[in-house]
Amino acid sequence: MAKIKLATIWLCGCSGCHMSFLDLDEWLLELAEKVDVVYSPVASDVKEYPEDVDVCLVEGGVANEENLELIRIARERTKFLISFGDCAVTANVPALRNMLGGAEPVLKRCYLELGDANPQLPNFPGIVPELLxxxxxxxxxxxxxxxxxxxxxxxxxxxATIEPLLRGEKPVMEGREMIKF
Ligand code: SF4
Structure with missing residues (x-):
């Protein structure tokens, strides 16, 4: 049986969801026999999101131009895309900055109003992705x-989410163990 092509991507999140993935411990060894990890911040150094990915776990909200480009490419090239964790599902903690009303007020608040030494706005065009x-x-x-x-x-x-996918079945997100926060 062909291995499933698995990707994980890290948008605007704290990496805690990926850390929880690593908490699968010895089950990761079983998983490694059934999937090829084709793109992931924790398992490979592949720079470009590959074609024909079967399953992708997406951590984080969409916060900047780089996140936006990656999620659009991932969607085009992935059969089954999973919002992985509350930042992907609701925008969660990263969305607290939305209260400030836009990218410019966020940058001014962080780099000018709260800047201790030599306050200045970041100016690295083409290097640091633009905030949405x-x-x-x-x-x-x-x-x-x-x-x-x-x-x-x-x-x-x-x-419990990945196991049905390995059998070609869709996971059912019901019950306390699957949806309790
Ligand atoms: Fe971190 Fe967001 Fe995942 Fe929570 S949901 S562990 S804040 S990335």
């Missing part, structure tokens, strides 16, 4: 096939 005006959950920008809540989702929930 709002941090948005993934499904507001691309179609999402499944929502996996949690901050982070516990490891057993991640396993």
């Amino acid at each position: 005006d709002r941090v948005r959950p993934v499904h507001e920008l691309v179609h999402v096939d499944l929502f996996m809540p949690g901050c982070p989702p516990p490891a057993d929930r991640i396993q």
